[in-house]
Amino acid sequence: MVSVDGNPQGLEHSAKTARSAVISASSVDLTFQTNDGPVHALKDVSLDIEKGDFVSFIGPSGCGKTTFLRCIAGLETPTGGALSVNGMTPDEARRARAYGYVFQAAGLYPWRTIGGNVKLPLEIMGYSKAEQEARVRRVLELVDLAGFARKYPWQLSGGMQQRASIARALAFDADILLMDEPFGALDEIVRDHLNEQLLQLWARTEKTIGFVTHSIPEAVYLSTKIVVMSPRPGRIADVIESTLPRERPLDIRDSPEFIAIAHRVRDGLRAGHADD
Amino acid sequence: MRSVLPVLTIVAFILGFWTLAVVPMNIHLAADQAARGDMVVEPDDARARQEVGAFALALGNPAVIPMTYTLDRPRLPGPQQVVVELWNTVFAVAPTSNRSLIYHGWVTLSATLLGFGMGTALGIALAVGIVFSRTMDLSVMPWAIASQTIPILALAPMIIVVMGALGIQGLLPKAIISAYLSFFPVVVGMVKGLRSPDAMQLDLLRTYSAGPAQGFWKLRLPASVPYLFASLKIGISASLVGAIVGELPTGARAGFGARMLVGDQYGQPLVTWAALFAAAITAAALVGLFAALERVTLKRMGMAA
Numbered sequence: 001m002v003s004v005d006g007n008p009q010g011l012e013h014s015a016k017t018a019r020s021a022v023i024s025a026s027s028v029d030l031t032f033q034t035n036d037g038p039v040h041a042l043k044d045v046s047l048d049i050e051k052g053d054f055v056s057f058i059g060p061s062g063c064g065k066t067t068f069l070r071c072i073a074g075l076e077t078p079t080g081g082a083l084s085v086n087g088m089t090p091d092e093a094r095r096a097r098a099y100g101y102v103f104q105a106a107g108l109y110p111w112r113t114i115g116g117n118v119k120l121p122l123e124i125m126g127y128s129k130a131e132q133e134a135r136v137r138r139v140l141e142l143v144d145l146a147g148f149a150r151k152y153p154w155q156l157s158g159g160m161q162q163r164a165s166i167a168r169a170l171a172f173d174a175d176i177l178l179m180d181e182p183f184g185a186l187d188e189i190v191r192d193h194l195n196e197q198l199l200q201l202w203a204r205t206e207k208t209i210g211f212v213t214h215s216i217p218e219a220v221y222l223s224t225k226i227v228v229m230s231p232r233p234g235r236i237a238d239v240i241e242s243t244l245p246r247e248r249p250l251d252i253r254d255s256p257e258f259i260a261i262a263h264r265v266r267d268g269l270r271a272g273h274a275d276d
Numbered sequence: 277m278r279s280v281l282p283v284l285t286i287v288a289f290i291l292g293f294w295t296l297a298v299v300p301m302n303i304h305l306a307a308d309q310a311a312r313g314d315m316v317v318e319p320d321d322a323r324a325r326q327e328v329g330a331f332a333l334a335l336g337n338p339a340v341i342p343m344t345y346t347l348d349r350p351r352l353p354g355p356q357q358v359v360v361e362l363w364n365t366v367f368a369v370a371p372t373s374n375r376s377l378i379y380h381g382w383v384t385l386s387a388t389l390l391g392f393g394m395g396t397a398l399g400i401a402l403a404v405g406i407v408f409s410r411t412m413d414l415s416v417m418p419w420a421i422a423s424q425t426i427p428i429l430a431l432a433p434m435i436i437v438v439m440g441a442l443g444i445q446g447l448l449p450k451a452i453i454s455a456y457l458s459f460f461p462v463v464v465g466m467v468k469g470l471r472s473p474d475a476m477q478l479d480l481l482r483t484y485s486a487g488p489a490q491g492f493w494k495l496r497l498p499a500s501v502p503y504l505f506a507s508l509k510i511g512i513s514a515s516l517v518g519a520i521v522g523e524l525p526t527g528a529r530a531g532f533g534a535r536m537l538v539g540d541q542y543g544q545p546l547v548t549w550a551a552l553f554a555a556a557i558t559a560a561a562l563v564g565l566f567a568a569l570e571r572v573t574l575k576r577m578g579m580a581a
Contacts, residue, residue, distance in 0.1 A: 075479055094485055101483040103476050111498045111577035120494065124486045152578040 022086060022176060022208045023049040023072055029080030030067060030234075040233030041067045042078065047227060047236065051175070054202055054209045056219035057227045058265060064234020065212045065227075069178050072210060073101055085176070097125060099176035100169025104184055106161035108153040108168075115140070115149030118168045125172055139167040142201060159190040163197070170205065178210045183218070195221055196250055203246065216269075220244075220262045221253060228268035238268035294355055300330035301352035302344035307333060309347065310340050353549050361550040374530065377554045383530040384519050385558065387447050391454020392515040396508065398455060399462025406463070407470040407496070408488065417467075424460050428453065428518065433525035450522035450531075457518040458511035465507030469500025502579055505570035512562045520555060532558075 030042040042064045049055050057065035070076040072085060074094035085093035093099065100121075108117045115136050122132045140146050143163040153161055162182055169177060183191045195218060202209055213219050219226050220242070228238040243257055252258055307325055311317045318336045319325055325333065334341055345354040353361075362377070371378040402420065405412040432453050439449040473495050481491050523533025532555040539548030574580045 073483060075482060094483065097485055099483070101480065103480065105476060107476050107480060109495070109498065110579050111501075121484045124481075124484045124490050124494070154578055 020051050021048040022051045022053075023047075023084070023210070025068075025072075025081065025083045027081035028068070028071065028078045028083050030064070030071060030076060030078045031080075042071070043233035043235045045081070045234075045236055047239070049208060049210065049225070051208055052206055053225055054211065054223050055225045055227060056211045056213055056223040057229060058213055058216065058219045059229030059234075059237070059269065060214070060231055062231040062234070063229040064231070065229050066180050067234060068229075069180055069210055069212050073099060073178055097172060098174055099178050100172070100174045102162075102166055102169050102177070102179040102182045104181045106153070106158075106165040108161055108164060110153055113150050113152055114145060114156065114164050117153070117164060118149075118171050121168060121172050127172075135171050139170045140164075142170060142204070143167045144197065157190075159186050159194060162186065163194065166198075166201075170201075170207075175208055176210070177207045180212045181214070182211075184213070191215075191218070192250060198222065199248055216262050216265050217253060220258055220265060221248065221250075226261070226265055228265055230269070230271070237271055238264070240264055240268070291355055294352075298350070298352050298354045299334050299341055299344050302347055302350045303330050303334045303337075303340065305347055305349075305351060306340050306343040307337060310337075310343060315339065349543055350545060353546050357546060358549045358553060361546040362553060365550055366554070377532075377535070377550060380531050380535050380551070381554055381558060383534075384450075384516070384523065384532045384555070387450035387519040387522065387531070388454055388512075388515045388562075390447060391451035391456075391518060392458050392512050394451060395455035395458030395511060395515065396462050399459040399507070399511070400466055400504075402459070402463045403466030403470060404492075406467050408492075417463075420460060420463050423456070428457060428521055429524075431456070432518075432521050436522065436525060450519045453522040454515040454518035457514040461507040461510040461514065462504070465503040466500055469503025470496045472499050472503065498577065501577060502570075502574060505566065505573070509563050509566045509570070512566055513559045516555065516559045516562065 025048075026046045028042055028045040029040075032039045032041055045064070045068060057068060059065050067076060071078050071083060072090055074085075074090035074092075077091070083090055086096070086098050088096065088098070108114070109120070112120065118136045118139060119132050122135060127135065136149060137146075140149055143166055145160060145163055145167065148156065148160070148164070153164070156164065166179075166182065169179075183194050186194065199222060211219075211222060224242050224246075226238075226240040226242065227236055228240065229235065230237040240261060242261060244252060244261070304325060307317050308322060311320070311322065311325075317325070317340065319328065328336070344350070345356070347353075350357070365375055365377045369376045373379060402412075402416055406416055407413075435453055435456075436449045439445070439452070470492075477495060477499075478491070481495060486494070520531070520533040520536070522528075523531040524537055528534040528537075532551045535551035536548050539545060539551065571580070
């Protein structure tokens with residue numbers, strides 16, 4: 001575990017890690033067999049994510065960041081190494097509905113209202129009608145869409161749709177939230193706003209979040225831990241424990257600390273590219 | 277509503293062409309009739325007139341031209357004759373009379389609707405099987421395609437005769453022919469529709485650990501609705517054609533098909549043409565009905581194009 005030098009908060013944090021890793025990967029390998037021969041999507045990936053962590057995965061396309069998130073979710077199966085989620089295999093964790101997953105596109109059903117879309121996982125998981133209503137109300141409030149339950153997706157902006165898809169992932173009791181470039185398709189201004197909201201949401205819900213991005217400022221602003229990955233084969237180039245406080249106003253991005261971390265992320269990305 | 281003008285333009289063009297075509301098509305018959313009357317026709321001899329081309333005959337006898345539109349048994353009836361015949365057989369006779377096109381229309385329509393219902397149900401059932409079972413995907417689809425390569429005109433009499441031998445007559449054999457034609461577009465459309473959700477949508481359901489039945493009812497079926505409507509519009513018109521074809525080979529006493537046959541066999545082209553137009557109008561109304569249903573449904577589902 002690497003941490004920014006001389007930071008007592010970071011040390012304390014990593015001491016806790018060993019005891020309460022929610023997601024634990026050791027030497028995870030994933031090789032896809034394609035017509036052009038094997039592709040090493042992931043090679044020797046080892047990582048511990050503790051409860052309450054906000055972990056960002058950053059790297060160029062093809063570095064395996066999304067693939068690793070999908071492995072955690074049990075949507076891909078590693079071909080080697082060990083991966084555990086809540087002490088179970090990823091597939092068991094998926095069946096136990098241990099995490100909510102937010103995709104790049106909001107993927108709301110056009111034939112359902114916003115409330116109906118948030119209700120989808122609750123219906124599938126067999127919550128009672130009253131419980132469904134209560135939860136929909138609560139999570140829509142959480143993502144600031146309280147008045148929109150009866151609207152249809154096409155009546156909402158892209159940013160609002162993505163917030164609704166986050167609400168959908170929060171609606172059931174999963175401690176882990178996995179997000180695959182959720183704001184990638186949105187413009188910078190909307191993205192800043194949603195990043196700020198996401199931090200508030202994380203503080204209120206105490207979820208463990210895995211977040212894939214290719215934006216350095218986004219990764220540094222959001223994360224307690226930044227995992228820098230590099231391609232061919234997909235692997236971890238650096239793991240950076242953030243020294244920023246948990247409470248983060250948007251202007252923290254102008255602080256020297258923020259710039260120092262961003263600089264280290266950029267160095268890690270460059271190192272990964274050097275052997276292209 | 278923007279489509280009204282282009283449609284009217286095409287209709288006007290067809291009517292114009294039709295009206296002009298009546299003259300050369302009927303001029304020989306009209307000239308014969310005129311010669312039997314008191315008119316002087318050039319050439320005078322009936323045999324000689326057969327040697328003269330239609331246009332030359334019309335130019336030589338302009339007085340005969342109006343008569344080409346009023347023949348009792350024209351080769352090509354004028355549009356106004358068809359309209360009058362339609363009016364007389366739809367509105368001017370009791371709907372229970374066997375001269376009424378309402379009566380014959382209902383006979384054909386009932387077989388059409390029954391067959392369409394059967395075909396749609398069969399098509400959806402097969403599509404669900406094809407999407408959920410690889411074995412059915414590999415085994416059923418080639419047969420469904422092959423079934424449509426057999427000319428229905430060859431198959432229809434066989435179905436009627438075989439079912440007649442089993443003592444089943446009337447509505448059901450015709451409905452089966454309708455179903456045979458209408459299940460295919462439904463199978464093709466529904467298979468495409470049920471498979472239309474993308475990988476991300478299916479992954480989302482996997483993260484919820486949803487079962488195949490939940491995936492079907494909550495995602496695949498609603499996602500297939502636009503495809504289903506496209507298929508239903510093709511299926512309903514195919515059903516009507518099937519029912520009419522089912523009436524042709526057996527000398528059916530009632531239905532659009534029977535009227536067309538009667539008109540043909542007894543030399544009453546107006547009867548045939550009126551039945552033909554009534555069938556076309558019925559088909560257009562049915563397709564229009566489903567198009568309206570489609571618009572309303574997709575709008576309510578937030579999927580309007």
